[in-house]
Amino acid sequence: MSWSFWVLAPSPIAPVTMPDPGLIRFPKAMATDVPPPPSLAGRLTEYVALAPRTTWRIGGPARWLATFETHDALQIFWSRLSPETPRFVLGGGSNILVSDAGFDGVVLDLSCGINRITLQSPAGKETPEAIMVAEAGASTRSLAHAARRLGLSGTEFLSGIPGSVGGALVMNAGAHGRELKDILIDAVALDPDGQRHTLTPNDLQMNYRHTHLPHGWIFTAARFRLTPLDPGIIRQTMQRYNHYRRTHQPLSQPSAGSTFKNPPQGSPAWQLIAASGMRGAAVGDARVSDKHCNFFVNMGHATATDMTQLIRNVRDAVFSHSGITLETEVALLQPRGLTAF
Numbered sequence: 001m002s003w004s005f006w007v008l009a010p011s012p013i014a015p016v017t018m019p020d021p022g023l024i025r026f027p028k029a030m031a032t033d034v035p036p037p038p039s040l041a042g043r044l045t046e047y048v049a050l051a052p053r054t055t056w057r058i059g060g061p062a063r064w065l066a067t068f069e070t071h072d073a074l075q076i077f078w079s080r081l082s083p084e085t086p087r088f089v090l091g092g093g094s095n096i097l098v099s100d101a102g103f104d105g106v107v108l109d110l111s112c113g114i115n116r117i118t119l120q121s122p123a124g125k126e127t128p129e130a131i132m133v134a135e136a137g138a139s140t141r142s143l144a145h146a147a148r149r150l151g152l153s154g155t156e157f158l159s160g161i162p163g164s165v166g167g168a169l170v171m172n173a174g175a176h177g178r179e180l181k182d183i184l185i186d187a188v189a190l191d192p193d194g195q196r197h198t199l200t201p202n203d204l205q206m207n208y209r210h211t212h213l214p215h216g217w218i219f220t221a222a223r224f225r226l227t228p229l230d231p232g233i234i235r236q237t238m239q240r241y242n243h244y245r246r247t248h249q250p251l252s253q254p255s256a257g258s259t260f261k262n263p264p265q266g267s268p269a270w271q272l273i274a275a276s277g278m279r280g281a282a283v284g285d286a287r288v289s290d291k292h293c294n295f296f297v298n299m300g301h302a303t304a305t306d307m308t309q310l311i312r313n314v315r316d317a318v319f320s321h322s323g324i325t326l327e328t329e330v331a332l333l334q335p336r337g338l339t340a341f
């Protein structure tokens with residue numbers, strides 16, 4: 001069952017009565033400070049399965065799922081969530097393990113209304129680089145293919161990375177020697193009060209699979225710097241990258257890509273896992289892929305408990321064998337929020 005959470009009303013805004021007002025409170029004190037949002041600018045749905053929204057296909061439901069039609073709707077909703085309400089922004093769900101009990105709060109999904117990709121300025125004689133803007137809910141693959149169609153190079157490495165622009169910003173997603181910070185001009189983020197901030201890669205201290213976004217902030221859009229190139233050449237590069245993935249990664253099985261980050265120096269995580277003898281190790285239907293042993297796959301009915309135990313077993317085995325503690329790249333979403341494995 002779902003509810004539209006705003007109706008057009010003279011100020012102060014009248015939120016539709018919530019079935020569980022204790023969970024999501026709209027503080028009355030703030031209601032008069034903001035202009036009324038457009039009618040029906042968002043939707044709250046109760047008890048939404050999260051497993052189909054993740055690439056691992058694992059996990060329980062969200063207590064609430066919120067979608068938005070406009071940035072204003074997102075901004076107002078975000079700023080009015082009471083501090084005690086657990087909230088989580090879900091992108092493509094390609095780097096997250098949702099607990100079997102799900103998430104007892106509001107999951108924000110930006111993929112419907114906050115997903116536009118536009119060309120802000122083309123390249124010219126004076127400005128050799130073009131600027132593209134992508135909203136956080138757009139998929140990285142859509143961004144890469146939109147840029148290719150425009151004959152703009154720079155996003156080829158994103159064409160094989162699943163997920164959203166927001167998730168890629170948080171992870172500083174990368175592949176084939178490139179990462180998001182190489183093409184990022186700046187990103188727009190909302191703080192917990194709904195104030196907009198424009199942040200550069202320096203502000204965000206981006207490095208290998210890490211971005212410093214303050215707690216409780218959310219990305220809404222980003223600008224990218226791209227260079228003109230023949231679309232045919234861009235397509236060939238993408239095809240080469242994707243051929244490499246198909247050859248080396250178990251793409252036909254549900255996974256979250258690399259489970260662990262590579263250590264700062266020395267052998268990559270997959271080599272350490274292979275050397276520890278954990279290739280093919282399993283807990284229930286959660287299994288270390290034979291094809292790429294940093295990919296942990298769901299063989300059909302894996303639970304989050306299985307996958308968590310497998311991750312811990314592999315981390316322990318690698319430590320026993322090499323003395324190196326691997327850091328997870330994937331995150332674990334428990335009923336009250338993100339926790340460590």
Ligand SMILES: Cc1cc2nc3c(=O)[nH]c(=O)nc-3n(C[C@H](O)[C@H](O)[C@H](O)COP(=O)(O)OP(=O)(O)OC[C@H]3O[C@@H](n4cnc5c(N)ncnc54)[C@H](O)[C@@H]3O)c2cc1C
Pocket residue numbers: 055088089090091092093094095096110136137160161162163164165166167168169170171172173174175217218219220249251255256257258331
């Ligand atoms: C087959 C496969 C291959 C992969 N290959 C690669 C690869 O080559 N390189 C690589 O880097 N990764 C890779 N990944 C991992 C993953 O695709 C990336 O990390 C991706 O960028 C995550 O984006 P997402 O939208 O799915 O994030 P999600 O999994 O939805 O979320 C990840 C984190 O980002 C946060 N988040 C999402 N959107 C926002 C937002 N708008 N504002 C604030 N926080 C937000 C979430 O709250 C969560 O903490 C791969 C995954 C798979 C399944």
